[in-house]
Amino acid sequence: MSTKSGFPRFVYIFVTFFLIAPLIVLVVASFNASRSMQWERFSLEWYRRLFFQSRDLWRAVRNSVVIALSSATVATIIGSLAAIGIRWGRFRLKSYVQTVTLMPLLLPEIILGVSLLIFFASIGVPLGLGTIFIAHTCFNLPFVILIVLARLEEFDFSIIEAAYDLGARERDTLIRVIVPVSMPGILSAFLTAVTLSLEDFVITFFVAGPGSTTLPLYVYSAIRFGVSPVINALSVVMIAVTVALVLLARNMLKYIAK
Amino acid sequence: MYQTPAIAGSPVLTVRKNVLTVRRNVLTHQRKRDILVDVAPGRPNTRRRQSGKLKGSEVRIDGVDKAFGEFPALIDVSLTVKKGEFFSLLGPSGCGKTTLLRIIAGFETPDVGSVLIDDVDILPIPPNRRHVNTVFQSYALFPHLSVFENIAFPLRLRGLGEKVVTQRVESYIELVRLHGQARKMPSQISGGQKQRVAIARALINEPDVLLLDEPLSALDAKLRQQLLIELDTIHDSVGVTFIYVTHDQQEALSVSDRVAVMNLGRVLQIGAPFEIYEQPADEFVANFIGDTNIQPAVVTSVEGELSRLDAEGLGPVVVTCDVPPEPGHTVRHTIRPEKIRISKKRPEGLAPNTNILQGLVDERIYSGFQSKFFVELPSGYVIKAFQQHARFLDDGPEIEWKDPVWVWWNANDGYVVTPRGGDE
Numbered sequence: 001m002s003t004k005s006g007f008p009r010f011v012y013i014f015v016t017f018f019l020i021a022p023l024i025v026l027v028v029a030s031f032n033a034s035r036s037m038q039w040e041r042f043s044l045e046w047y048r049r050l051f052f053q054s055r056d057l058w059r060a061v062r063n064s065v066v067i068a069l070s071s072a073t074v075a076t077i078i079g080s081l082a083a084i085g086i087r088w089g090r091f092r093l094k095s096y097v098q099t100v101t102l103m104p105l106l107l108p109e110i111i112l113g114v115s116l117l118i119f120f121a122s123i124g125v126p127l128g129l130g131t132i133f134i135a136h137t138c139f140n141l142p143f144v145i146l147i148v149l150a151r152l153e154e155f156d157f158s159i160i161e162a163a164y165d166l167g168a169r170e171r172d173t174l175i176r177v178i179v180p181v182s183m184p185g186i187l188s189a190f191l192t193a194v195t196l197s198l199e200d201f202v203i204t205f206f207v208a209g210p211g212s213t214t215l216p217l218y219v220y221s222a223i224r225f226g227v228s229p230v231i232n233a234l235s236v237v238m239i240a241v242t243v244a245l246v247l248l249a250r251n252m253l254k255y256i257a258k
Numbered sequence: 259m260y261q262t263p264a265i266a267g268s269p270v271l272t273v274r275k276n277v278l279t280v281r282r283n284v285l286t287h288q289r290k291r292d293i294l295v296d297v298a299p300g301r302p303n304t305r306r307r308q309s310g311k312l313k314g315s316e317v318r319i320d321g322v323d324k325a326f327g328e329f330p331a332l333i334d335v336s337l338t339v340k341k342g343e344f345f346s347l348l349g350p351s352g353c354g355k356t357t358l359l360r361i362i363a364g365f366e367t368p369d370v371g372s373v374l375i376d377d378v379d380i381l382p383i384p385p386n387r388r389h390v391n392t393v394f395q396s397y398a399l400f401p402h403l404s405v406f407e408n409i410a411f412p413l414r415l416r417g418l419g420e421k422v423v424t425q426r427v428e429s430y431i432e433l434v435r436l437h438g439q440a441r442k443m444p445s446q447i448s449g450g451q452k453q454r455v456a457i458a459r460a461l462i463n464e465p466d467v468l469l470l471d472e473p474l475s476a477l478d479a480k481l482r483q484q485l486l487i488e489l490d491t492i493h494d495s496v497g498v499t500f501i502y503v504t505h506d507q508q509e510a511l512s513v514s515d516r517v518a519v520m521n522l523g524r525v526l527q528i529g530a531p532f533e534i535y536e537q538p539a540d541e542f543v544a545n546f547i548g549d550t551n552i553q554p555a556v557v558t559s560v561e562g563e564l565s566r567l568d569a570e571g572l573g574p575v576v577v578t579c580d581v582p583p584e585p586g587h588t589v590r591h592t593i594r595p596e597k598i599r600i601s602k603k604r605p606e607g608l609a610p611n612t613n614i615l616q617g618l619v620d621e622r623i624y625s626g627f628q629s630k631f632f633v634e635l636p637s638g639y640v641i642k643a644f645q646q647h648a649r650f651l652d653d654g655p656e657i658e659w660k661d662p663v664w665v666w667w668n669a670n671d672g673y674v675v676t677p678r679g680g681d682e
Contacts, residue, residue, distance in 0.1 A: 161365055162398035164386045166412040167463060176411070180402040 023239065030232035046233040054230060060218035063129060064198055067214060071136035072193035078137075079144025080186050084178060086145070087152045088160070105142040112139060113206035120207060127209030135207045136200065140193040147192060151185025191249050314342040314499030315376045315389070315466035317362060322371030324357055331357040332368070333523040339467075339516075344493050344500045346510035349520035350546070355503045358520075359469050362501065363392045375466060391460035392469040395476065397452040399444040405455050406431075406440040412463045430458040433492060450481045457492065467499045474509065486513055507547045511535065519543045541590045541678040548594065551641050554677075555591040557583045564611065564669060567591050571639025575613045577672035590675045597671040598643035600631055602657055604664050611669035617641065619661045631657065633665055641665060 033043035050057070085091075086098050104112055116135050117127075125131060159181070163173040179186070201216040208217055222228055317339040324332040332354045339345040347355035360366040362373060364385030373380055380388055391412075399408050407414075409430055413423045431440055434454035439447055444455070453473055460468055470489075474482040490513045493500050504510050510517045511531040518528045519542075527539035538544035544552055555569035560582045569575050569591045583589050599605070608614065617633040620640055631643045643665050645657075657663060 156396060156398065158394045158396050158398040159400055161363075161385075162392070162394060162400075162459075163411075164365075164384075165363060165390075165392045166459065167386050167415050168411075169386060172415055176414075177400055181400070183402075 046229040050233040064215040068197040075140035083148035109202040113203040117206040131207040144189040147189040318374040346514040348510040353520040354523040389466040391465040552592040576669040595642040595644040614666035
């Protein structure tokens with residue numbers, strides 16, 4: 001780091017402060033016995049309430065996890081196949097297909113949310129977990145396609161020709177060669193999709209129905225009546241889980257890349 | 259080990275002198291080949307024929323055209339690869355040799371023409387159902403599978419039992435000498451080893467034809483030589499038809515039974531390595547294969563087999579031709595540098611019809627087994643003459659830079675070719 005000007009160091013401290021400080025405040029507050037920001041004494045009260053007296057919250061968590069895993073799985077399967085098709089398929093309008101699939105990435109979420117809502121209403125689909133699942137799968141697709149495509153770009157096409165040459169049918173080639181070799185890309189696409197789905201608020205807000213509250217929706221509605229320290233405790237648990245997942249994913253990718 | 263007789267085999271050269279009078283007609287070639295087979299019993303082809311282990315197929319390519327957009331990659335290509343032959347497609351990059359190989363493999367479809375394997379039209383058959391396997395230039399190993407599983411891949415597709423797979427894979431690991439590497443991943447082995455895996459993988463299905471797309475081009479020179487010899491040995495032991503694509507004339511000459519020289523989408527000449535080298539069909543082949551001196555020349559007179567030419571830079575030369583050129587026509591006269599003798603003293607008692615010229619040594623390149631002399635003639639033309647160092651010290655005084663020297667060659671060693679082939 002440059003010592004001539006204090007600027008880089010200043011930026012460094014500034015960024016660290018605003019990134020880390022809120023998290024520290026959150027962690028501290030979750031262990032505070034008081035509801036207010038004033039420190040009273042150390043307590044695990046909010047954690048007790050989080051784990052034993054928050055049935056609605058856990059239902060929301062369960063909804064979120066179910067939606068995240070299912071929509072990420074479906075989006076990963078469809079998106080990976082789409083990426084393979086875009087990379088190697090020979091069909092008319094290929095470039096248009098590619099552009100259209102990437103559209104949801106560029107559209108503001110609110111427009112996507114509104115249009116999905118109008119669409120579901122017009123074809124008479126009742127709002128609920130089903131519509132959330134469809135919406136999440138839809139907005140996850142372009143991310144999966146982009147991530148898998150990036151992996152396929154560095155793929156030596158001659159190994160596909162080699163597979164055909166050695167007697168593989170199209171399906172053998174897909175299952176025995178393309179998918180295993182693209183696995184790092186597919187896995188990171190899946191993890192990205194899970195994350196995006198877990199945290200999505202805007203689109204979910206439009207397409208959720210009664211009884212299909214996800215975690216972000218629950219947190220939002222809880223906060224409207226003042227920040228409950230239970231939410232703080234939940235946040236700390238989520239931070240811990242996220243850090244654990246990231247570390248796991250990183251090690252896993254490293255292992256696969258070998 | 260079998261070597262190209264015309265270059266390395268002195269028996270052939272001796273034989274050749276005996277048939278000098280009827281040289282360069284088809285009959286002689288035939289006889290020469292027969293003699294060749296006799297004096298070189300180690301030739302792979304003969305050995306295979308004797309042991310009766312001919313498993314490969316005949317490949318017949320008939321009138322194949324292929325264009326990529328406006329670019330004609332192949333123009334009216336016809337050739338027949340015999341059963342069990344080691345056949346090379348040789349030419350500079352972009353000559354169409356790889357396209358032809360990919361058509362046989364099934365990755366490209368010709369615009370016109372047919373491809374027959376043992377008289378069966380294979381064009382409607384997709385690549386995965388052709389009994390043809392390819393060794394790719396980039397190896398194309400499956401990065402997620404071990405050496406063992408790479409080789410086992412075709413067997414796994416066929417759903418063979420574990421016991422059969424292990425046994426077969428191990429025998430092929432033996433064949434390509436990869437003992438102890440079976441559990442390694444492709445990223446953990448060297449380029450030469452990767453290519454051996456690719457060869458084993460392509461052979462394990464016992465194809466009728468094995469296609470090799472510049473398989474050695476990514477390896478260093480020494481390893482290339484070694485793998486080339488191994489390829490020849492493998493070819494002997496499996497008896498499959500090999501079609502080998504290369505731009506390296508040394509590779510093609512040293513292992514092939516026959517070579518097709520290609521340029522700009524056309525086959526210019528098909529023949530045994532010594533035919534390609536000694537009797538090039540045109541200027542392109544003469545230039546592309548080996549080193550040569552080549553000059554435009556006007557035919558001044560023809561007396562039977564002997565033609566007199568006025569060659570650019572050399573002046574009047576005599577050359578024997580079995581098909582005499584038309585007087586007055588412009589042809590190309592070519593003489594291989596190793597057939598030119600060089601000496602500081604004027605040679606005595608020369609045979610009739612010897613071309614002899616005087617010049618100054620412009621440069622000498624010593625390379626151990628031979629010296630390359632670049633001799634500047636009075637016309638300013640620089641002629642190449644290679645002298646083999648067959649003995650510890652060659653006779654006569656050492657030839658140095660700027661020495662006046664005599665260079666000479668027999669009319670019989672010169673050759674007349676048509677101007678550049680392959681061009682439109």
